[in-house]
Every structure is written in C-alpha cells, then in structure tokens.
Amino acid sequence: MATLDAPAVSPPQAAVAIDPPTARAWLGQMLLIRRFEEKAAELYSAGKIRGFLHLSIGEEAVSVAAIGALTERDNVVSTYREHGHALVRGVPPGAVMAELFGKANGSSRGRGGSMHIFDAGRRFYGGNAIVAGGLPLAVGLALADRLRQRDAITACLFGDGAVAEGEFHESLNLASLWRLPVLFLCENNYYAMGTALGRHQAETDISLKGAAYRIPSAAVDGMDLLATTAAVRQAVDQVRSDGGPVLLECRTYRFRAHSMYDPELYRSKEEIDQWKLRDPITLFRARIERDGILTGAELEALDREAREATDRAVAFAEAGEWEPVADLLKDVYAREPPCA
Amino acid sequence: MRMTYREAMRTALREALAADPRVFLMGEDVGRYGGAYAVSKGLLEQFGPDRVRDTPLSESAFVGAGIGAAVAGMRPIVEVMTVNFSLLALDQVVNTAATLRHMSGGQLSVPLVVRMATGAGRQVAAQHSHSLEGWYAHIPGIKVVAPATAHDARWMLPAALREPDPVFIFEHAMLYPEEGEVGDAPGPLPLFRAAIRRPGRDLTLIAHGGSVGKALAAAERLAREGIEAEVVDLRSLRPLDDATILESVRRCHRAVVIDEAWRTGSLAAEISSRIGEAAFFDLDAPVARVCSAEVPIPYPKHLEDAALPQPDGIYAAARGVLKPTAGVTV
Numbered sequence A: 001m002a003t004l005d006a007p008a009v010s011p012p013q014a015a016v017a018i019d020p021p022t023a024r025a026w027l028g029q030m031l032l033i034r035r036f037e038e039k040a041a042e043l044y045s046a047g048k049i050r051g052f053l054h055l056s057i058g059e060e061a062v063s064v065a066a067i068g069a070l071t072e073r074d075n076v077v078s079t080y081r082e083h084g085h086a087l088v089r090g091v092p093p094g095a096v097m098a099e100l101f102g103k104a105n106g107s108s109r110g111r112g113g114s115m116h117i118f119d120a121g122r123r124f125y126g127g128n129a130i131v132a133g134g135l136p137l138a139v140g141l142a143l144a145d146r147l148r149q150r151d152a153i154t155a156c157l158f159g160d161g162a163v164a165e166g167e168f169h170e171s172l173n174l175a176s177l178w179r180l181p182v183l184f185l186c187e188n189n190y191y192a193m194g195t196a197l198g199r200h201q202a203e204t205d206i207s208l209k210g211a212a213y214r215i216p217s218a219a220v221d222g223m224d225l226l227a228t229t230a231a232v233r234q235a236v237d238q239v240r241s242d243g244g245p246v247l248l249e250c251r252t253y254r255f256r257a258h259s260m261y262d263p264e265l266y267r268s269k270e271e272i273d274q275w276k277l278r279d280p281i282t283l284f285r286a287r288i289e290r291d292g293i294l295t296g297a298e299l300e301a302l303d304r305e306a307r308e309a310t311d312r313a314v315a316f317a318e319a320g321e322w323e324p325v326a327d328l329l330k331d332v333y334a335r336e337p338p339c340a
Numbered sequence B: 001m002r003m004t005y006r007e008a009m010r011t012a013l014r015e016a017l018a019a020d021p022r023v024f025l026m027g028e029d030v031g032r033y034g035g036a037y038a039v040s041k042g043l044l045e046q047f048g049p050d051r052v053r054d055t056p057l058s059e060s061a062f063v064g065a066g067i068g069a070a071v072a073g074m075r076p077i078v079e080v081m082t083v084n085f086s087l088l089a090l091d092q093v094v095n096t097a098a099t100l101r102h103m104s105g106g107q108l109s110v111p112l113v114v115r116m117a118t119g120a121g122r123q124v125a126a127q128h129s130h131s132l133e134g135w136y137a138h139i140p141g142i143k144v145v146a147p148a149t150a151h152d153a154r155w156m157l158p159a160a161l162r163e164p165d166p167v168f169i170f171e172h173a174m175l176y177p178e179e180g181e182v183g184d185a186p187g188p189l190p191l192f193r194a195a196i197r198r199p200g201r202d203l204t205l206i207a208h209g210g211s212v213g214k215a216l217a218a219a220e221r222l223a224r225e226g227i228e229a230e231v232v233d234l235r236s237l238r239p240l241d242d243a244t245i246l247e248s249v250r251r252c253h254r255a256v257v258i259d260e261a262w263r264t265g266s267l268a269a270e271i272s273s274r275i276g277e278a279a280f281f282d283l284d285a286p287v288a289r290v291c292s293a294e295v296p297i298p299y300p301k302h303l304e305d306a307a308l309p310q311p312d313g314i315y316a317a318a319r320g321v322l323k324p325t326a327g328v329t330v
Helices: A020-045 A060-068 A083-089 A093-101 A134-147 A160-164 A166-177 A206-213 A225-242 A269-276 A280-290 A296-319 B005-019 B043-047 B059-071 B083-097 B133-137 B150-161 B211-224 B242-252 B267-282 B301-307 B311-322
Strands: A075-079 A124-128 A154-159 A182-188 A217-221 A246-251 B002-004 B023-027 B052-054 B075-082 B113-118 B143-145 B167-172 B179-181 B195-198 B203-207 B229-233 B236-238 B255-262 B288-292
Touching: A020 A060, A020 A083, A020 A093, A020 A225, A020 A280, A020 A296, A060 A083, A060 A154, A060 A182, A060 A225, A060 A246, A060 A280, A075 A083, A075 A134, A083 A093, A083 A124, A093 A296, A124 A134, A134 A154, A134 A166, A134 A182, A134 B059, A134 B083, A154 A160, A160 A166, A160 A182, A160 A206, A166 A182, A166 A206, A166 B059, A182 A206, A182 A225, A206 A217, A206 A246, A217 A225, A225 A246, A225 A280, A280 A296, B002 B005, B002 B150, B005 B023, B005 B043, B005 B075, B005 B150, B005 B179, B023 B059, B043 B052, B059 B075, B059 B083, B075 B083, B075 B150, B083 B113, B113 B150, B133 B143, B133 B167, B133 B236, B133 B255, B133 B267, B143 B150, B150 B167, B150 B179, B195 B211, B195 B242, B203 B211, B203 B242, B203 B311, B211 B229, B211 B255, B211 B311, B229 B242, B242 B255, B242 B267, B255 B267, B255 B311, B267 B288, B288 B311
Parallel strands: A075 A124, A075 A154, A154 A182, A182 A246, A217 A246, B023 B052, B023 B075, B075 B113, B113 B167, B143 B167, B203 B229, B203 B255, B255 B288
Antiparallel strands: B002 B179, B143 B236, B195 B229
8 A cells, every 4th residue: 555654754955945936937837737637638538649648647746846956958868657747848838739649740740649758959858658768768868978078967757666677776776886967766656557666665665775876865745846846956966066876756646547548446535535635736835825925816827827828739739730651661760771 | 901700890899989989888898807708808998997888787777878878979889798688678779779769759869889799609508699680680770780701890880880870780609709801991882781792693592690601611512513502691680681682582593591590480581581572483492491490509519509500401401492393491
C-alpha cells in the first residue's frame, strides 16, 4: 500500500519568496497543466487522441518547481508523463496538443504522440516511454557538457518505477563516478503503473538510494509547491556548484488512472480522496489567498486564461494537417541510405 | 602497408582522436588495460583519460551515455567488449539510438559509432562467441557494417564517424591478428557498398566479416577444379547493397550465402529471400545457405569447428548448387 503518512521532508534551506507576479506565474502554469490534461482526457474519449495518454493531474507542483528552477542552457530529459514538463519548459501548448492528435504541426511532427514530446531548441530531450531509459541519455548529455566545458546541468526526471531498473543504478553510479552535472529528479507517485511502491521496492525511501553512489540526496513533499521549489533550487545550486549529481525525490500522487486504459483495480477511492485533500493547486491557492497575494478576481482570471490557452491549443491541433503517407519513411535516417 | 586488422583499427582510432576534438572513446577496459582485444593499446597514454574513458561494466549506461553525448554534438566511439555483452545495452540501441531522430520528428541526430567484437573460433564457449550482427541489421534507424579486411578495419571508422546516424561496426574476433595490405586512402568504395573480393563466373559466394576468408578458401579449392566462384564481401549489413549482390547473382546464376549466425531468421535468410524476389528467373539453382549449427557455441575445439561454417562446407554447398538439378542446403 502507498503510505499516506506525511513524508519525511528535508526542510527548505531558504524560504521561497512569492510576490504577485511569481504567484501568478506558478499558479498559472499549474492551472494550464490541469486544464490542458482535463481537456486531453475529454478529447481522448472523443477519439481525437489515441494510443497511450498518461496524465499528471495531481503532480503539477513538481513540474512547475522542477522545470522552473532551470535555465535555458540546461537540458531536460523526461518521461512518458511529460505534458506538464513540456508546457512549463515553454513548448507551446498548441504544439503539445497537436502532438497528442498526431498532427504534422505537433512538437514532434506527430511522430511521437503523447509519450514523445521533443523540442530540441528548448533542450527538451523527450518524452521517453522506456522506464529509466532516459537516465543514460541524461548522463551522456551531461558528459558532453563536461567535455566541452559548457556551463549547464541536465535535469533528468523519472518515476518511482524507474528505481527498480538496472539503468537507474548504472546511471547514478556513472554520473557520480565521473562527477557529471545531473539532477536526478524522481517523481515518486507511489505506483509503478499499478504496483505500489512497497510491492516493488525493498527500501521504499528512494532518497536513501543515492548514498550507495555517494550522491547527495533529499526528499520533499511534492504536493507543496513552495517546499518543492525550495528543494529543487537547492539541488540545482548544488549540482552547479559541486559539478556532480544530486538525487531529489519528490513525493507526489497522480489523481487519475495510470493511462486511459487503466481500470484502477489496485487502489481505493478512499486513498485517492485522501490525497486529493492535498491537491497542489488547492494548497497553493489557499496560501495565496491567506496571505492576500492575489485577489479572488485575479485567481478567477488565471483559471480563465488556462482554459482559454487550452482552447487555443485544441484549435491549433484541429487546424493541423496530417503528414502525407508519402513521408512515412522520413527521418529514419538523416538522408536516404544509398541502398536499403 | 601491411599491418594487422588490430593495428589497422588502432590506427583509425588514433587518427580520429587526433583529428577531431569531438571524438572520444569509451568502453570497458579500453584505457589502462588497452582493450580486451588490445585494439586501443597506447591510446590512453597518448590522449588522456578524458578522451579514452574506462567505464564500469554498465553496457546500458555507457552506450546510452554515448547516445546522449552524440545528441549533444560530440562524436563518441563506444566499444562494447563482445556482441554477447551488447545485449545488456539493447534497450538503448533499439529504443533510443534507433528511434530518436524519427520520434522527435527529425529534430535530433545520433552520430554515434559503436564497435564490438563478434564471432566464434577461440573456444570461449556459448556466452562469448555468437554472431548477432544480423539482429542489429534488423533495426531501422541504425547502420551496420562488418570490416572483413585490414584495409576496411582502417578506413570504415572514419567513414562511420562522418555519418549523421548511429553506425555499428562488427569486428570478427578471429580477424584481429590477421595481417593484410592497408592502403593510405580509403579507396573508391563507399561505406555501404559490397566488395567483390574475387571475381568469378560460375557461382556467387556471399559472406561478411570472418566468413569472407573461408569463402575465399573454398573458392580457391573450386578454382583448382576449374570452377570460378565470385566472392562478394557484404561489408555493410544495413543497408544491404542489393545492387552488387543481384548483379553478381544475375551474372553467375547460382549463389551460396555464408553466415556465421544461426540459419533460422538470419541475415542469410534475408539475402536469400531478396535474391529470390529480384533474381528468381536468373537462377539456375535454389540459393543455398551455410550457417552455424543451431546450437549455443560449444567449448571443445572439434565441436566448435563443427558448429561453424567452414571452407569444406562452403565447398560442398557450392558443389551442390552446381549440380544440374541442384537444391541442397548444408
């Protein structure tokens, strides 16, 4: 069973200041992810989106905190539950939605779909649907930066399921051995698809696993945007100043099914409801209201803007073209091989 | 200049490291040990530990790291000790290296070179001896080459490093000590073209890597009996050079495909099928195949020899397709 106890959290080293523009930006991003994904679920039912669709509803604070702590020079390697990461990174919502539709105006020209959003210009390296498959890639991106003395870090996001894979252990060891600037950021939502953390890990405290590789590690309450922001900033600063990797476990929860095919036989409605009491958007909005940072009207406006941005994204996707079948074999190689 | 296949590959590596600061070599024991097959001996001393990197035994991590570094604009050369060990990195090869360009809609390139030893003959039994390059040749998104001569060992690497896509170089372990003539320029043949190693007119023997020498030995024996076998060295396994293969078969009307992999689902099956599809009416006999026996490669010498394609078997298969009513497989 997933633990519902309050997670052990490293106290943030510095309080995170929130002024009105920051509050607006962060809440706006969380709301955009929420509304975008709610709409995606609706469009899935309507048959506009097919294949696998993994929603991160409930996990928005981690997307906003993790991606928000990076600079444009940094690299991002993500998972198949990456709509939120991509949106916060600045991939236009229309390009993400069009990718979900499989249209040629999608971020990967429709070749990837929901699980494979790429944006090379924004150093967003996917969109990896092999659990833990992105970790070696992240190590390589960081190695290239190190060899070229390029001042940047690589943020590598993965779920709790990845921790069971050999590639997790191989990559942490290699990054630490070679002192490479990688932030290993685990979005622990307590389930590897339908298998609860305690049913797939002998040690359920993921942050403890860094010690075996001499990697500084911490855990944070991933439902608390401010705590997560403080923890990610601290981790990013440490990667930049030390040059070596850091492991940060963000404890969070997905409110929706694993994918649209998932009947959720493995967890109870009561468990989900309990986690929903700690909805990251509700928690952050309550804080903003309590401290009088934004007015009720401003909060309403933010939600309206998120819905409108989502509607524009859908319109962009609807207007997109299908790639011609004649281009089927395009981009298998840089150019057609002389013979195949 | 005459040099061994091993020295030829080392010369190519040394030149690549010296010529391009984006190139670096990494893999298990490539540095202090000098390479499991002594290919990279001396390179650590010359280029230092940043560019000749010993890795942990983490095939998936260091092949994946090579992919990431290539995506970022470096030109990594990753050495995997043997093809059997490369199976631990297959996820990164099939799911990442081969897919990134397509899955990203053409945004990413993976200019990565992976080298590894393949093949049997050294009595190292069933976990160090297999010829799985045909599996790699199955995968769209990567390219696969197999140098059979010292000259190709010298010149395929620089050509592979110029490719914008992942290239896998399979080096047959028995070839490393073989000496051959190495030209001081790559020669006219592009990377992905097959070579006619021995011209002939009566039948075509098609082979790659460690089997080319065996095919040439069989051709010598046939020549003593007045039969002129043409020997085609595939050089590239993906893409396959259909034009050269089919031109030879159309001229000679008979073909034997030699492949150290197992027959079932093999590259030999693919080639034989392509010949059937494109040159059926030019054939005077069914295409024959000489492959490894369908058994994990055994340790004792006599059994290992019996499991692998040998000149005698190639000769017998050639004799078989030359019969007026041919149709044998050996």
